[in-house]
Amino acid sequence: xxxxxxxxxxxxxxxxxxxxxxxxxxxxxxxxxxxxxxxxxxxxxxxxxxxxxxxxxxxxxxxxxxxxxxxxxxxxxxxxxxxxxxxxxxxxxxxxxxxxxxxxxxxxxxxxxxxxxxxxxxxxxxxxxxxxxxxxxxxxxxxxxxxxxxxxxxxxxxxxxxxxxxxxxxxxxxxxxxxxxxxxxxxxxxxxxxxxxxxxxxxxxxxxxxxxxxxxxxxxxxxxxxxxxxxxxxxxxxxxxxxxxxxxxxxxxxxxxxxxxxxxxxxxxxxxxxxxxxxxxxxxxxxxxxxxxxxxxxxxxxxxxxxxxxxxxxxxxxxxxxxxxxxxxxxxxxxxxxxxxxxxxxxxxxxxxxxxxxxxxxxxxxxxxxxxxxxxxxxxxxxxxxxxxxxxxxxxxxxxxxxxxxxxxxxxxxxxxxxxxxxxxxxxxxxxxxxxxxxxxxxxxxxxxxxxxxxxxxxxxxxxxxxxxxxxxxxxxxxxxxxxxxxxxxxxxxxxxxxxxxxxxxxxxxxxxxxxxxxxxxxxxxxxxxxxxxxxxxxxxxxxxxxxxxxxxxxxxxxxxxxxxxxxxxxxxxxxxxxxxxxxxxxxxxxxxxxxxxxxxxxxxxxxxxxxxxxxxxxxxxxxxxxxxxxxxxxxxxxxxxxxxxxxxxxxxxxxxxxxxxxxxxxxxxxxxxxxxxxxxxxxxxxxxxxxxxxxxxxxxxxxxxxx
Numbered sequence: 001x002x003x004x005x006x007x008x009x010x011x012x013x014x015x016x017x018x019x020x021x022x023x024x025x026x027x028x029x030x031x032x033x034x035x036x037x038x039x040x041x042x043x044x045x046x047x048x049x050x051x052x053x054x055x056x057x058x059x060x061x062x063x064x065x066x067x068x069x070x071x072x073x074x075x076x077x078x079x080x081x082x083x084x085x086x087x088x089x090x091x092x093x094x095x096x097x098x099x100x101x102x103x104x105x106x107x108x109x110x111x112x113x114x115x116x117x118x119x120x121x122x123x124x125x126x127x128x129x130x131x132x133x134x135x136x137x138x139x140x141x142x143x144x145x146x147x148x149x150x151x152x153x154x155x156x157x158x159x160x161x162x163x164x165x166x167x168x169x170x171x172x173x174x175x176x177x178x179x180x181x182x183x184x185x186x187x188x189x190x191x192x193x194x195x196x197x198x199x200x201x202x203x204x205x206x207x208x209x210x211x212x213x214x215x216x217x218x219x220x221x222x223x224x225x226x227x228x229x230x231x232x233x234x235x236x237x238x239x240x241x242x243x244x245x246x247x248x249x250x251x252x253x254x255x256x257x258x259x260x261x262x263x264x265x266x267x268x269x270x271x272x273x274x275x276x277x278x279x280x281x282x283x284x285x286x287x288x289x290x291x292x293x294x295x296x297x298x299x300x301x302x303x304x305x306x307x308x309x310x311x312x313x314x315x316x317x318x319x320x321x322x323x324x325x326x327x328x329x330x331x332x333x334x335x336x337x338x339x340x341x342x343x344x345x346x347x348x349x350x351x352x353x354x355x356x357x358x359x360x361x362x363x364x365x366x367x368x369x370x371x372x373x374x375x376x377x378x379x380x381x382x383x384x385x386x387x388x389x390x391x392x393x394x395x396x397x398x399x400x401x402x403x404x405x406x407x408x409x410x411x412x413x414x415x416x417x418x419x420x421x422x423x424x425x426x427x428x429x430x431x432x433x434x435x436x437x438x439x440x441x442x443x444x445x446x447x448x449x450x451x452x453x454x455x456x457x458x459x460x461x462x463x464x465x466x467x468x469x470x471x472x473x474x475x476x477x478x479x480x481x482x483x484x485x486x487x488x489x490x491x492x493x494x495x496x497x498x499x500x501x502x503x504x505x506x507x508x509x510x511x512x513x514x515x516x517x518x519x520x521x522x523x524x525x526x527x528x529x530x531x532x533x534x535x536x537x538x539x540x541x542x543x544x545x546x547x548x549x550x551x552x553x554x555x556x557x558x559x560x561x562x563x564x565x566x567x568x569x570x571x572x573x574x575x576x577x578x579x580x581x582x583x584x585x586x587x588x589x590x591x592x593x594x595x596x597x598x599x600x601x602x603x604x605x606x607x608x609x610x611x612x613x614x615x616x617x618x619x620x621x622x623x624x625x626x627x628x629x630x631x632x633x634x635x636x637x638x639x640x641x642x643x644x645x646x647x648x649x650x651x652x653x654x655x656x657x658x659x660x661x662x663x664x665x666x667x668x669x670x671x672x673x674x675x676x677x678x679x680x681x682x683x684x685x686x687x688x689x690x691x692x693x694x695x696x697x698x699x700x701x702x703x704x705x706x707x708x
Contacts, residue, residue, distance in 0.1 A: 136163040139215070139232055139246035147279035148222050150256045151328040155208070158215035158232050162244070166236035171211045172196060175228050177247060192233055192245070200225075224254045253279040257330035259319050265311050266410065267339035273306040275321035275330065286324040290332075292317040313339045313369070340411025341368035346404055346418045355493060356396060356424035362389040364404035364415065372406035396424045396454065425494025426453035431487055431501045434476075440579070441507030441537075444478040449487035449498065457489035465500055479503040482537055508580025509536035514573055514587045523662060524565055524593035530558040532573035532584060542576035546583075565593045565623060594663025595622035600656050600670045613647040614672055618656030620665065626658035634669055648672045 142157035162168070172194040195201040201219070209216040215232050231249035255278040265271045275287050289296045289306045296306075308315050318332035348354075349361035364374045364387050376384040378400050383389070391398055401417040434446040449460045462472035465484040471477075479485055484500040516522075517529035532543045545553040547569045552558070560567050570586040598620040618629045631641035634653040640646070648654055655669040 136161060137244055139244070141246070141250055143250065143282055144248065145251040145253070146282045147253045147255060147277065148283075149277070149281065149285075149323055149326055149328055150223060150254055151221055152323075152326050153218055153220045154222055154252065155218045156216060156230065156232075156250055156252075158209070158217070158250075159213055160215050160232065160234055160244075160246075161213070162234065162236055163238070166238050168212065169235045169237055171215060171232070171234040173205070173215075173217055174231050174233055174245070177229075177231060177245065177249075195230075219252075222252070222254045224256070226252060227254045228252055255279050255281070257321050257323075257328070259321055259330055259333040261319060261333050261335055263334070264336045264338055267311055267313055267337055269311055270307065270309045271311055271335070273308070273319055273321075273333075273335070275304040275306070277304075281323075285326070288322045288324055290320045290322065290329065291315075293320075293332075311337055313337050313342075313367070316369070336369065338369050338410055341366045341372045341406035341408060341413040343367045344404065344406045344413045344415040346402065346415045348418060348420075354394060354420060354422050356394060356422055358394050359390065359392045360394050360398075360420065361391075362402060362404075362418070363387065364389070364406065366404075366406035366413075366415075368406060368408050368410075370408055372408045372412075375405045375407070377403050377405065394420075394422055396422050396427075396452075398422055399454070421454070423454050423493055426451040426457045426489035426491060426496045428452040429487065429489050429496050429498035431485065431498050433501060433503075437502060438504045438506060441505055443505075444480050445503055447477045447479055447485055447487070447501065447503070449475050449477075449489060451489035451496070453489065453491050453493075455491055457491045459490040461488045461490075462486075463488065463497075481505055504537060506537050506579060509534040509540045509575035509577055509582045511535040512573065512575045512582045512584040514571060514584045516587060516589075522563060522589060522591050524563060524591050526563050527559065527561045528563050528567075528589065530560075530571055530573070530587070532556050532558075532575060534575035534582065534584075536575065536577045536579070538577055540575040540577045540581075544574040544576070546572050546574070560589075563589070563591050565591050565621075567591055568623070590623070592623050592662055595620035595626045595658035595660055595665045597621040598656065598658045598665045598667040600654065600667045602670070613649045616646045616648055616654055616656070616670065616672075618644050618646070618658060618667060620658035620667075622658065622660045622662070624660055626660045626664075628659035630657045630659070631655075632657065632666070650674060 139158065139160040146154055146156070148154040156173070160171075172192070174192045174195060176192045196205050196207075204220045204222075206218045206220070207216070208214070208218055215234070219226065229249050229251050231245050231247065233245040235244075258276045260274040260276050262271060273289075275289075284302060286302055287304050287306075304321075306319070306321075316335055316337035318334050320330045320332040322329040344364065344366045347363045347365065349363065350358065354360055362376070364376070366372050366374065366387075374385060374387050375382055376389045383402075389402075389404075399420055399422045401419050403415045403417040405412060405414050407413075429449065429451045432448040432450060434448055437445065439445050447462070449462075451457045460473060460475050461470045462474075462477040463469075463486055464471050465486070471485070477485070477487070482503055482505040484502050486498045486500040488495055488497040512532065512534040515531040515533055517531065518526075522528055530545065532545070534540050543554060543556045544551060545555075545558040552571075558571070558573070568589055568591040570588050572586040573584045575582055575584070598618065601617045601619060603615050603617060616631070618631070620626045629642060629644045630639040631643075631646040632638075632655055633640045634655070639657075640654070644656075646654065646656065651672055651674040653669040653671050655667045657664055657666040
């Protein structure tokens with residue numbers, strides 16, 4: 001059977017002024033004592049009854065409501081709590097005082113003496129104990145304080161008792177505490193509001209019991225505005241009863257969840273996150289953790305702490321917590337994981353080939369927290385800073401290996417190097433002479449064309465100055481002759497030509513020619529210049545002139561002033577250098593002059609009969625030969641004939657006159673005598689001899705001309 005215990009709280013240790021409650025338990029006083037004293041000493045316990053009342057003093061602990069309830073439920077088998085508060089004054093001993101005395105006579109009593117302001121805590125503790133009743137009237141709560149999660153449903157477990165024979169007229173829950181009319185109070189009684197009729201509660205409140213003995217209700221979708229003290233009230237048909245209101249009632253605290261976390265943590269450290277509530281949740285639940293709104297399935301525990309050991313960068317994010325089977329999720333809190341740069345890389349804005357003149361952007365990507373400071377290197381030289389490094393109008397000088405360094409206060413790291421391979425047309429073209437630029441005729445010299453280009457030039461063309469067409473191809477060229485040569489290099493981006501180099505071929509004179517100054521005919525008395533030209537290397541410095549086979553002069557130029565027919569001849573020159581000599585072809589000097597040495601000759605001599613004729617022939621020395629001849633008889637102004645021959649029929653002195661384009665000349669006269677029937681030709685032996693001599697000379701001249 002249940003045993004009753006009277007629990008007294010004396011004011012100022014005066015037993016005449018006390019507040020007491022009666023507890024209906026299935027346990028003995030020693031069970032209660034042993035259970036309470038096993039935890040922590042914080043208040044004095046006086047065990048009453050017989051002689052022990054004055055002598056026994058022991059220590060007990062007052063736990064939080066939930067833990068104390070579980071402790072008593074486990075150790076004492078408590079199933080319900082019935083609480084009724086009573087107050088007594090020495091001058092006004094009422095029915096409650098009588099109940100107190102009755103309880104003291106019939107039961108063992110325990111008095112908790114408040115030492116230092118412990119009354120409120122003692123009351124909470126007592127509410128945890130099941131089965132509080134008084135004189136047949138009582139309300140039993142499973143929990144006197146409920147801590148519930150926002151937006152959840154809360155169940156107020158409740159039973160009540162009333163004297164047998166009374167009939168229940170009305171039951172309801174209220175937030176208003178009943179004021180006993182028997183109490184001295186100048187305040188008017190407060191009207192009790194039925195929560196089921198309150199618009200703020202009516203849609204959320206549900207009775208789960210039968211309202212006869214079970215007063216359990218459920219309140220749904222609780223918010224922090226619902227945090228309040230709630231009381232169950234019931235009214236019977238007892239005329240003396242104005243209704244019974246449980247006091248104290250059930251305290252409801254609605255809490256949200258808040259994640260407590262350091263703002264930053266360094267990679268590799270350990271960090272603990274706490275899911276806090278403003279009160280200890282009544283229902284022990286499993287905590288669920290979320291990172292970036294995704295549940296951490298491996299993090300489900302009745303512990304409200306989340307321990308991250310050896311934090312990684314992947315652990316950074318927004319953390320929130322919740323209770324299993326509850327929809328409410330706490331506001332997210334950012335966990336910022338600090339770590340040094342890792343995974344540093346460089347990307348190039350252009351994916352194709354880079355051509356000189358393009359704009360190129362390099363981007364450094366780095367995974368670090370806090371964001372890293374970036375520096376750029378070309379080789380070992382710093383060339384820039386910042387995440388982006390731009391090169392406008394890139395040139396071949398920008399070709400090379402680039403890398404970036406990412407650095408923050410936790411460390412630094414270099415990226416792998418990337419190569420900028422800038423394409424450009426040939427430039428800095430030059431010709432290299434393999435050996436000496438001076439060679440001997442018959443040998444060759446190799447010329448090599450080099451260029452700076454990307455990609456390297458594969459096509460080369462060779463040119464000789466003053467020639468429009470190429471004289472060779474390929475990177476090398478064999479020069480066999482003197483001249484100035486240059487090359488032209490080509491790739492797909494353009495071409496450029498080199499400066500010319502001079503190749504000198506040493507050779508003896510060749511192509512030796514004689515040039516006559518003046519293109520017209522040479523007339524006796526003119527001045528004539530002959531020039532000897534030759535192709536040789538080194539140039540010939542020695543020249544010799546020949547008239548026929550006879551040496552007549554030296555030097556490149558040979559001059560004849562006041563030329564005469566005697567100078568008519570074939571001329572040639574000889575050109576000489578250190579490598580040899582060569583004669584030119586002969587040139588003929590054909591000197592023009594007027595007729596001279598004009599003579600008359602006969603083709604027969606002796607006596608002639610009258611009526612016969614004698615033939616006279618006119619001979620002259622001239623160039624070109626005289627083609628016009630005129631015959632005259634002395635003492636006659638007009639000619640008596642023409643042509644190179646003339647037939648004389650009468651006696652007289654006759655002469656001829658020879659003409660060419662350069663002049664004329666007359667001969668000496670010859671005498672023709674006709675006697676009787678005989679005609680005698682008187683020709684002086686001198687004249688005959690002269691005519692024969694002239695004829696012989698002319699024949700010799702003609703012979704020489706044909707021989708040359």
